[in-house]
Amino acid sequence: MSPTPWLAPLAAGPVRGELRVPGSKSASARSLLLAALADGPSMLSGVLASRDTSLIRAGLTTLGARIDEVDDRLQVTPAAELTGGGRIDCGLAGTVMRFLPPLAALAEQRTEFFGDPAASQRPMEPLLGALAELGAEVSQPRSLPFSVARGRFRGGAVSLDASGSSQFVSALLLGAPRFPDGIAVTHSGPTLPSLPHIQMTVTLLTRRGVAAVQTGPASWQVSPGPIAALDEAVEPDLTNAATLLAAALVTGGELTTHWPHGVQAGEELAEVLAAFGAQLTLSTGPDDTRQLTVSGTQGLRGADLDLSKVSELTPVAAALAALAPEPSRLRGVAHIRGHETDRLAALSTGLGELGADVRQTADGLEFRPSRLHGGSFATHADHRLAHAAALVGLVVDGVLLDDVACTTKTLPDFPGMWQNLIGADR
Numbered sequence: 001m002s003p004t005p006w007l008a009p010l011a012a013g014p015v016r017g018e019l020r021v022p023g024s025k026s027a028s029a030r031s032l033l034l035a036a037l038a039d040g041p042s043m044l045s046g047v048l049a050s051r052d053t054s055l056i057r058a059g060l061t062t063l064g065a066r067i068d069e070v071d072d073r074l075q076v077t078p079a080a081e082l083t084g085g086g087r088i089d090c091g092l093a094g095t096v097m098r099f100l101p102p103l104a105a106l107a108e109q110r111t112e113f114f115g116d117p118a119a120s121q122r123p124m125e126p127l128l129g130a131l132a133e134l135g136a137e138v139s140q141p142r143s144l145p146f147s148v149a150r151g152r153f154r155g156g157a158v159s160l161d162a163s164g165s166s167q168f169v170s171a172l173l174l175g176a177p178r179f180p181d182g183i184a185v186t187h188s189g190p191t192l193p194s195l196p197h198i199q200m201t202v203t204l205l206t207r208r209g210v211a212a213v214q215t216g217p218a219s220w221q222v223s224p225g226p227i228a229a230l231d232e233a234v235e236p237d238l239t240n241a242a243t244l245l246a247a248a249l250v251t252g253g254e255l256t257t258h259w260p261h262g263v264q265a266g267e268e269l270a271e272v273l274a275a276f277g278a279q280l281t282l283s284t285g286p287d288d289t290r291q292l293t294v295s296g297t298q299g300l301r302g303a304d305l306d307l308s309k310v311s312e313l314t315p316v317a318a319a320l321a322a323l324a325p326e327p328s329r330l331r332g333v334a335h336i337r338g339h340e341t342d343r344l345a346a347l348s349t350g351l352g353e354l355g356a357d358v359r360q361t362a363d364g365l366e367f368r369p370s371r372l373h374g375g376s377f378a379t380h381a382d383h384r385l386a387h388a389a390a391l392v393g394l395v396v397d398g399v400l401l402d403d404v405a406c407t408t409k410t411l412p413d414f415p416g417m418w419q420n421l422i423g424a425d426r
């Protein structure tokens with residue numbers, strides 16, 4: 001994918017209106033994977049069409065599932081036995097590089113995994129080490145590229161350090177109903193980020209009739225057994241929704257969107273916007289649908305936040321902190337140094353070059369009020385870095401991103417959505 005420079009549009013005034021966002025990246029990945037392992041075909045609607053979800057679709061097909069587009073839905077037909085035997089492109093997607101290797105450990109043939117250059121920097125060792133300990137043949141456990149074959153793999157009891165990513169735990173739980181011995185996994189490290197994502201995994205497994213339970217503060221168990229075929233609707237992506245809603249806060253406007261009470265950390269995501277000064281109104285409409293309205297008319301303020309449960313939103317929170325007229329502290333997100341890029345370093349440098357007074361801490365960022373100015377912003381191929389720069393660019397003239405194409409990772413047309421949202425003409 002070639003980089004596409006982009007001058008972030010300046011908002012002509014307060015951003016107002018209603019917005020719709022496509023399906024959740026995380027729920028789409030889980031629904032596709034569980035449907036591909038189920039005991040019959042499933043029809044999925046609302047699946048996100050983006051780079052990460054295209055890659056997981058392709059990966060599941062390599063492993064033996066069949067995925068057909070039927071109008072605007074996807075029919076997923078599982079393979080009776082996973083075949084594997086091909087090469088899986090993980091791009092820069094954590095959900096692909098973590099969720100698919102346990103399925104490769106069930107497949108008939110050895111499967112190779114590769115990805116973007118930056119993907120080799122993302123942590124893999126705890127997961128690959130656990131698969132090897134459970135009997136799978138892993139070419140090398142450190143990072144992409146690697147290959148996985150079944151060997152003597154049956155699942156079972158394992159302990160791993162998931163302080164680098166909750167996805168290590170989710171990955172083992174998602175494949176586990178098909179492991180002959182299921183899984184009992186215990187996290188043994190210092191901190192465990194993104195707990196709501198593990199809860200999402202357990203909820204979506206349970207919805208398909210799997211016995212998945214949390215057995216302790218940091219341990220989970222999934223029994224072997226069938227995964228029920230199920231027609232499912234994927235809910236809208238609330239992390240991306242929160243990013244777009246932040247435009248109302250930055251410009252003193254008001255935006256409303258669908259805010260389902262579902263499998264995502266909706267409350268925690270909304271609280272981040274509230275901490276920075278947004279007024280939130282949740283209302284229930286016809287058919288019990290919930291709408292969230294975010295108003296920025298009271299202005300931005302500084303915030304002191306532990307973002308460990310919603311670390312995906314750190315770049316957006318950092319943009320708000322950089323623009324706020326009071327100091328801010330973002331904590332609990334040391335592990336995002338291993339996200340698409342070292343997000344703490346990239347945010348500190350990138351926002352610093354736009355005039356922010358920002359410094360890195362061991363597990364976050366600290367900001368003091370300063371006056372921002374235009375300039376170049378390096379996205380490091382990271383969609384959420386691009387979101388952060390776009391937010392700053394709403395109110396700071398001349399923010400030039402080196403690349404906006406990276407936003408296709410989780411949104412099919414971020415520049416178009418952004419332009420529509422703010423009604424700007426450049």
Ligand SMILES: O=C(O)C1=C[C@@H](OP(=O)(O)O)[C@@H](O)[C@H](O)C1
Nearest residue numbers: 026165166167193194197311312
């Ligand atoms: O399971 C998932 O779908 C995700 C879990 C989280 O990963 P980390 O625990 O690595 O933060 C999150 O940040 C990522 O975007 C998606």
Ligand SMILES: C=C(OP(=O)(O)O)C(=O)O
Nearest residue numbers: 092093094095312339384
């Ligand atoms: C960390 C993220 O993605 P991934 O699923 O690739 O880990 C993210 O989307 O912010």
